[in-house]
Amino acid sequence: MVETALTRQRLIHLLLKLPRECIGLNLDGVARSRIARVILEHLWQLVRNPNAPTNHRKRAQIIMITLVFSGATAVSGAGYLVCGLIGRLRARGFSQKPVIRRTRSQIMLHNGARVMYVPYEENADSKKRILIRPKNDDMYEHDKFLFKYFGKNKTSQVFYSKFISQLSIIYRILVPKIADRNSFLIAFQIFFLVMRTWLSLFVARLDGQIVRDIITGKSRKFLVDLLCWFLIAFPASYTNSAIKFLQRKLSLNFRINLTRYIHDMYLDKRLAFYKLTFDSQASSSVIANIDNSIANDVTKFCDAICSVFANIAKPVIDLVFFSVYLRDNLGSIGIVGIFVNYFITGYLLKRWTPPLGKLVSKRSAAEGDYYNYHLNLINNTEEIAFYHGTKVERTKVNALYDYLMDQMLLVDRVKVNYNILEDYVLKYTWSALGYVFASIPIVITTFTTGVNNEEVNMREFIVNKRLMLSLADAGSRLMHSIKDIAQLTGYTNRIFTLLAVLHRVHASDFNYGAILEDEKDLNVVDDQAPSTEIVRGTVQRSFNGIRLENIDVIIPSKYGKEGTKLVKKLRFQIPPVITLDNANSDSQVNMSQKLTFQGPGSSLLILGPNGCGKTSIQRIIAEIWPIYNKNGLLSVPANSELFCVPQKPYFIQGGTFREQIIYPMSADAFFEGGHRDKELVQILGEVHLDYFLRRGKGWKYLDAIAEWKDVLSGGERQRMNFARIMFHKPRFVVLDEATNAISADMEDYLFNLLRRYRYNFITISQRPSLIKYHDFALEITGDETWRLQDLGTDEVITSIEKEIETLQEKLKNVSAWDEERAALARKLAHI
Structure with a gap:
């Protein structure tokens, strides 16, 4: 017991003696309850008093910084624990109440906003409500001008950088406003970068003091400075971790903003994802592999821009702080010499930097091609297996892979000479110059005074050497960032191209890639041209039927209305308001004929050979193809009353x-x-x-x-389309080859089902046998002409009777064909 009490007294004496050795505070006679308060007050006075002893003031600063960071960490940790505890209590309280809670993924509100319920923590029953604001179409219409007029007046500018201009436009998406959370993250990151540089100065000074204490044999000061070393290590480690976290968090936030911006244009009611194929300027690999651009290029761009920001901001801050501090030790001549060295190095590295931006862009394109071909293999495995096309596909995949490897190796190959020059200059030349500049004050002081104070010179040399090495490291990282900027240039160009094309296609005046007459010789597209010069048709919505008036069915292309014309001056309406005369049942029908109204349940069959424009009519009705001719009119019902069934069912x-x-x-x-x-x-x-x-x-x-x-089989997939019709109950249905994989009896049943429920439907097919289910027939001959017939007229009945007679004539030969088959069977038996 006596030894324990003696040890306790010695420990208390040592703890009371430590403040006197470290910060010059005598705690003799101070009550134990007031020790903490007295120490904090003394530390605050040392930090505020510039005339305080230098060693005591520096140690007080180290202790105060450590206490602040420790307190911030404790408060934030306690706050996180309290919030988590409150969340668990609320979740348990809600689970005990007899109320119905929505557990599905999301709800679309009337204003376009989305309410999402996201599971959080490990309890699957716990849902977190998130409100996503509705997108503003006017914002995208306004933003398109940033991309439309990009670089228009660059020749009139004194300084023009394509990369900086592109980045300044994209930055408005990443940080939409000053009060945005990303702005605060950037501010916090800059704060911690400054804090890390300031702590580096403390560490450099403390390093010099520890070396001096070891050389001079001052063990007590050595232990005190070593304790300060461990104290300053905590805020330094905290700062480094915070910088990495903020960099990653900022990259994720940038990716969220950019991805949502792209998705809102790419996947909305204007069908930009479909219209991209018609944009004459979207032939680059970015758009050809848009899935790779959205999934990979956006991620690489966000990581690269945050990395470049950190790699540039930290060296710049270091250069400013270390230069100000070293100026007092090395003088203005030394600082000027250091920066002259930097400028010469930057010029050499810039001149020998390979075109990494273009190479990275080509490598990303090769990755997209390789990825897309594998996706094509996945989507068409059965067809390739039927054809036994393994050899051909392997050849194609190997060729794409070899090209990808060549592009990846090319990037590394062009870096060899650059890396040699970079390492030689930044690692060895700068280190040698660092020793020269660090020795300048010692040589000058010794030469002028004739006195060589080894203890002071040793400390100053250690501090200057460490700061010079840190300054050299900052300069080398700044020079390394030249290479990172080159890579960021490639990613920025790809993202900018993607956004520019999406804005062009998403615009309400999109012209489907058409080129004006006066620009065809120049091979350029004028984005400022009004769409009325190209797409001039009229669309009437919420109409009580489907009506096409004088519409030229033209394949969208860069030639606009001069492109390939499939059908000329097409006119029909379902339910019909025109009763056609038998003598005038062609494309020259007189519009002054008698008008009648027919009730619901009308149907039209569109017949014609392959490539005549049958499916193109459905595309015009669905408003995914334009109407070029000025007097063309399309009248369609509301979206909820129209259901278009494509040839290939989608699941x-x-x-x-x-x-x-x-x-x-x-x-x-x-x-x-x-x-x-x-x-x-x-x-x-x-x-x-x-x-x-x-x-x-x-x-x-x-x-x-x-x-x-x-x-599902082919017939089952097509019957699923009819199930969708029965569920949505639209008034008007457009069917494109919707029963070509269904048996005859099932086809008869499904069409009678549509008639029984009195749907108005348009069927596109190549089989005249479907005439019996329809009231009208539109026959497209393939030479831009068409013929509309009322299937109740004598002319149609006569044509059907002629077809029946032809089939009966063929049936008369069945017996002769049976005899031929039997003869062939006998010959086969003798073989």
């Missing part, structure tokens, strides 16, 4: 069976609208697909997830 990747039936409605909207699975079961029975529900799971099969385009 959501990774979606449930329910989502396939209700497409394009989301599962959230399905349940929010009061729909129930019972409706879907009834619809599946209507189209004879209810046997899916008998596959051992019953109604739970609606929640099954699979690759439905592979699970």
Whole structure:
């Protein structure tokens, strides 16, 4: 017990003696309850008093910085724990209340905003509500001018940099306003960068003091300075970690802003994702591999710009701080010599820097081509297997891979000479010059005074050498950033090209890549030209039917209205208001004929050979193709009353069976609208697909997830289209080859189903046998002419009777064909 008490007294004596040795504070006679307050007051006085002893003041600063960082860490940690505890208590409280909480992914509000419920923590039942503001189409219409007029007046500017101009435009998306959270992150990052440089100065001075204490044998001061070293290590480590975290957080925020900006233009009601194929300026690899651009280039760009910012800001701050400090030791001549060395080095490295921007852009394009071809293999595995096309596909994949490897190796190969020069100059030449500049004050002082104070000179040389090495490191990182900027230039150019094309295609006056007459010889496109010079047709919406008046069906291209014309002056309406005379049932029909009204349930069959423009008519009705001629009029019903069925049925990747039936409605909207699975079961029975529900799971099969385009057969996929029609109940339906994979009896049943529910439908097909399900027939001959017939007229009845007679004549030869087959079978038996 006595030894324990003695040890305790010695420890207390040592702790009371430590403040006197470290900061010159005598705690004798101070009550233990007031020790902490007295120490803090003394530290604050030392920090504020410039006349205080230098060693005591520096140590007080180190201790205060450590205490501030420690307190901030403790407060933030406690706040995080309290918020987490409150969140758990709220989650438990909500789970105990007998209320219905929405657990689905999102809700689309009337104003276009989205309410999302995201799971958080490990409890799957805990949902966090997030409100995403609606996008503003006017913002994108305004922003397109930034990209449209980019570089128009660059010749009139004294200084013009394409990279800086592109980056300044993209920066408005990354940081949309001053009060944005990314602005605060940038400010915090700059603060911590300055803090790290300031701490580096403390460490450099402390390093010199520790070396001096070791050489002079001052063990007590050595222990005190070593304690200060461990104290300053905590805020220094905290600062480095904070800089890395803020850099990563800023990169993720930039990626969120940029990706949402791209998605809002690429995937919206203006169908930019489809119209991209018609843009004459979108032939670059960025648009050809737009999936790679959105998924990879955006990430690389955001990481690169944050990395370059940190790699430039930190060296610049170091250069400023270290130069100011070294100026007092080395003088103005030494600082000027250092910066002259920097400028010469920068000039040499800039001159020998390879074109990394172009090389990185080509490498990204090669990566996109290689990725897309593998995606093509995945999407067409069955077709390639049927053809046994493995050898050809392997050759193509190997060729793309070899080209990708060549591009990647080319980037590394051109860096060899540059890296040799860079290492020689930055590592060895600058280190040698650092020793020269660090020795200048010692040589001058010794030469002028004739006295060589080894202790002082040693300390000054250690401090100057460490700061010179830090200054050299800052300069080398600044020179290294030249290479990073070159790579960032390539990524910036690709992102800028992507955004410029999306703005051009997303614009309300998009001209589908057409070129004006006076520009065809110049091979340029004038973005300032009004769209009325190219796309001049009129679209009337919310019409009580589908009407086409004097519409020229033209394939969109850079030639505009002079492009390939498939159908000329097309006119028809469903339900019809025109009763055609038999003598005038062609494209020269007189519009002054008698007008009548026909009730719901009218149908039109569009017939014609391949490539005559049948599907193009559906594209015009769906408003994804333009109307070029000025007197062309398209009248369509509201979007909720029109349903277009394409040739190839589409199925959501990774979606449930329910989502396939209700497409394009989301599962959230399905349940929010009061729909129930019972409706879907009834619809599946209507189209004879209810046997899916008998596959051992019953109604739970609606929640099954699979690759439905592979699970369903061709006929089942087409019947799913009819199930979608029965669910959405549109007034008007356009079917493009919707039954070519369905048996004759099922086809008869489905068309009669449409007639029974009195849908107005337009069918596009090559088979005249579908005439019996329709009221009118539009025949396209393939030479820009067309013929519209009322299937109730004598002319049509006569043509059908002639077709029946032709089939009967062919049936008379069945017996002769049977005899020929039997003869061939006998010959085969003898062989």
